[in-house]
Amino acid sequence: MIGVVPASIDDLQRRLRSERYIADRGLATSVFLALKLQRPILLEGEAGVGKTEVAKVLASVLGTNLIRLQCYEGLDISHAVYEWNYPRQLLEIRLMEATGALGNDRGPAANHLFGDEFLIKRPLLQALESDGGPPPVLLIDELDRADEEFEGFLLELLSDFQVTIPETGTIRATQPPVVVLTSNRTRELHDALKRRCLYYWIEYPDYTKELEIITTRVPTAGVELAEQVAAFVQELRRAELYKAAGVSETLDWVTALVALDKRELDAETINQTLGIVLKNQEDIQSVRGERVQEMLNRAKHAGT
Amino acid sequence: MSALLPNLLHFSRLLGAAGIDVQAVRTLDVARAIQHIDIGNRREFYHALRCLLVHRPQDYPVFDEAFRVFWRPPPGDWTTTDLHAMGEQRRTGDPQFESPAGADPDRAEPSVAPPHEIDQVAPLSYSDREAVRQRDFSELNESELSQAQRMMADFRWDVRMRRTRRWQAGRGPTLDLRRVVQRAASHRGELVDLPRRTRKQRRRPLVLLCDVSGSMERYARMLLHFLYCMSGRLDQVEVFVFATGLTRVTRHLGRRRRQSAVAQVVPRLPRQVPDFAGGTRIGGALRTFNLQWGRRVLGHGAVALVISDGWDRGEPELLGAEMARLQRTTYRLIWLNPLLGSRDYVPQTRGMRAALPFIDDFLPVHNLDSLEVLGRHLSSLPTRKGLARR
Numbered sequence A: 001m002i003g004v005v006p007a008s009i010d011d012l013q014r015r016l017r018s019e020r021y022i023a024d025r026g027l028a029t030s031v032f033l034a035l036k037l038q039r040p041i042l043l044e045g046e047a048g049v050g051k052t053e054v055a056k057v058l059a060s061v062l063g064t065n066l067i068r069l070q071c072y073e074g075l076d077i078s079h080a081v082y083e084w085n086y087p088r089q090l091l092e093i094r095l096m097e098a099t100g101a102l103g104n105d106r107g108p109a110a111n112h113l114f115g116d117e118f119l120i121k122r123p124l125l126q127a128l129e130s131d132g133g134p135p136p137v138l139l140i141d142e143l144d145r146a147d148e149e150f151e152g153f154l155l156e157l158l159s160d161f162q163v164t165i166p167e168t169g170t171i172r173a174t175q176p177p178v179v180v181l182t183s184n185r186t187r188e189l190h191d192a193l194k195r196r197c198l199y200y201w202i203e204y205p206d207y208t209k210e211l212e213i214i215t216t217r218v219p220t221a222g223v224e225l226a227e228q229v230a231a232f233v234q235e236l237r238r239a240e241l242y243k244a245a246g247v248s249e250t251l252d253w254v255t256a257l258v259a260l261d262k263r264e265l266d267a268e269t270i271n272q273t274l275g276i277v278l279k280n281q282e283d284i285q286s287v288r289g290e291r292v293q294e295m296l297n298r299a300k301h302a303g304t
Numbered sequence B: 001m002s003a004l005l006p007n008l009l010h011f012s013r014l015l016g017a018a019g020i021d022v023q024a025v026r027t028l029d030v031a032r033a034i035q036h037i038d039i040g041n042r043r044e045f046y047h048a049l050r051c052l053l054v055h056r057p058q059d060y061p062v063f064d065e066a067f068r069v070f071w072r073p074p075p076g077d078w079t080t081t082d083l084h085a086m087g088e089q090r091r092t093g094d095p096q097f098e099s100p101a102g103a104d105p106d107r108a109e110p111s112v113a114p115p116h117e118i119d120q121v122a123p124l125s126y127s128d129r130e131a132v133r134q135r136d137f138s139e140l141n142e143s144e145l146s147q148a149q150r151m152m153a154d155f156r157w158d159v160r161m162r163r164t165r166r167w168q169a170g171r172g173p174t175l176d177l178r179r180v181v182q183r184a185a186s187h188r189g190e191l192v193d194l195p196r197r198t199r200k201q202r203r204r205p206l207v208l209l210c211d212v213s214g215s216m217e218r219y220a221r222m223l224l225h226f227l228y229c230m231s232g233r234l235d236q237v238e239v240f241v242f243a244t245g246l247t248r249v250t251r252h253l254g255r256r257r258r259q260s261a262v263a264q265v266v267p268r269l270p271r272q273v274p275d276f277a278g279g280t281r282i283g284g285a286l287r288t289f290n291l292q293w294g295r296r297v298l299g300h301g302a303v304a305l306v307i308s309d310g311w312d313r314g315e316p317e318l319l320g321a322e323m324a325r326l327q328r329t330t331y332r333l334i335w336l337n338p339l340l341g342s343r344d345y346v347p348q349t350r351g352m353r354a355a356l357p358f359i360d361d362f363l364p365v366h367n368l369d370s371l372e373v374l375g376r377h378l379s380s381l382p383t384r385k386g387l388a389r390r
Helices: A009-018 A025-037 A051-062 A086-099 A106-113 A123-128 A148-160 A191-195 A207-217 A223-238 A247-259 A267-277 A281-287 A290-303 B004-017 B024-033 B042-053 B057-071 B083-092 B126-134 B142-154 B177-186 B214-233 B259-272 B282-297 B316-329 B350-358 B368-379
Strands: A041-044 A066-070 A082-084 A119-121 A137-141 A162-165 A169-172 A178-183 A198-201 B161-175 B196-203 B206-211 B237-242 B246-248 B303-307 B332-337 B361-364
Touching: A009 A025, A009 A051, A025 A041, A025 A051, A025 A198, A025 B024, A025 B042, A041 A051, A051 A066, A051 A137, A051 A178, A066 A123, A082 B177, A086 A106, A086 B177, A106 B177, A123 A137, A123 A162, A123 A169, A148 A162, A148 A191, A198 B042, A207 A223, A207 A247, A223 A247, A223 A267, A223 A290, A247 A267, A267 A281, A267 A290, A281 A290, B004 B024, B004 B042, B004 B057, B024 B042, B042 B057, B126 B142, B126 B368, B142 B214, B142 B368, B161 B177, B206 B214, B206 B282, B214 B237, B214 B259, B237 B282, B246 B282, B282 B316, B282 B350, B316 B332, B316 B350, B332 B350, B332 B368, B361 B368
Parallel strands: A041 A178, A041 A198, A066 A137, A137 A178, B206 B237, B206 B303, B303 B332, B332 B361
Antiparallel strands: A082 A119, A162 A169, B161 B196, B237 B246
């Protein structure tokens, strides 16, 4: 049945899989406990290991909404929590003036101006106000991109699941949302924030897991192609590159190869499509040509 | 179950002793968590404990070892790893270096002489001070060195501010609509004044990369001092030293320590750097930096300072390519060369020539005056990248 908290770790792992997400036992355990203890979970790992995907899949496993907050430098309360609809407020002031509704007493006018209809709710506020259904999944993505000021604010929100709007008062979550935070670790997050969360570091998948991911996500790919791509990507990750290939790149690549009707990897095709896996000119330059052939040989050898 | 709780407490204490930051409250969480899992399943138990008690990937190995020792102690199966030592290492931040290929582990202590204890330094006259300021670091005698170090401590370095994306009230280009409405509401709808807002300013992060190879030895003591002063003064400074490999020493230098600590920290530094006074492979060191640290310390418009004489035994092509990358990923790349202080110096070494096209500012760093010039330069960097490259 959809919409029920998983009964066991096995159950969660199975349901993640049926949503085509292959989760390690460790990840499944951490997510399961985050649900049970109603605590946020912080997922860290290199770019492209599927951190964001966890939240998306979790939302569909739980049969609930996903509310996403993408972080960036300078992200502040007016973009993360709420903002007043200023143009409408100013218009309303003029209207009230015209109709004489302003009166001599300030209180009622201010109350009206800072009422619900002028409030624009941003992701964090939306996540607190669920409508009686199952609590939403709140994804706070790439938190390392936001600045420390925002982290400090988040600390407060995550401990009490409440927000104070100076003009109106405190809004408290009736049921706390399922919070998933992700970070690429371009900077260290504050320890105080980490202490409030369960923590899991997602590694790049090994050959077996990546093969499983490929066959699950791109079922049209031939067995041979899938095996070779998985082995080749392992080789790529072993090479010293500025930006290693993530799982999403692997999947894009397989999809592209399938579109090209490839049943097997060959050096020429790799050279032509390398830009799908590696996104850095220096990396492409250093790999293209001879090294591709070497890696391909090793990959084919490992695959058999 | 009854024996489990005390054991959990013991275990989290063990983790604490090994340097992992564990809160007492967390043990309660664990106690709650294990009701939801199958304790008999070792893997589940392990992951439940780990996701609650550890929040840094670098702590995983320590945790694994502690878990292995604590939760299954069959006779004779004691750890071969010294947990306490591992914890110590973690806590003090082990030097994170690439061990230089072929480095001799039995190499004698680096030959930077420990500074002699000087009981008292007679205050110098004005002309003496001027002389110390202008003399090359390599020519200073022992008492002049300590004098120079004191004078260096009095310098003020500041890095030019950068505009962040965060707003604050102030005289800026845009209206602060929130306050506009608030004021209008309290003035019965009258727009009496129009509050404005402006971007918040913040100091740029600074990354120092200092060459401590053999050829730089004459300058090493003063430069280490310089690094120490810099890292103590500014909030966001990352310090790396390199010869054949790269070592991050930010943590060894510490932050905002009292002046008295200089005497302890600086002489100890060479011992924490495995390749101190060794050969030079600038290109390789920069590559390590670009690969492992670039993305983590070069955010927010960082300014990078490379301090080196450009004597490089590695391939110039590698150095050129890595310098190009470094320049692209920083707001400004400054190269400080102590040799630039002598009038007849021409940057002719292969390494220096390979690096030059990618340097924004090429400045001397041979005496106190040149450091002061650097200080002025840092505080007056152009507001936009790529302007006025020297």
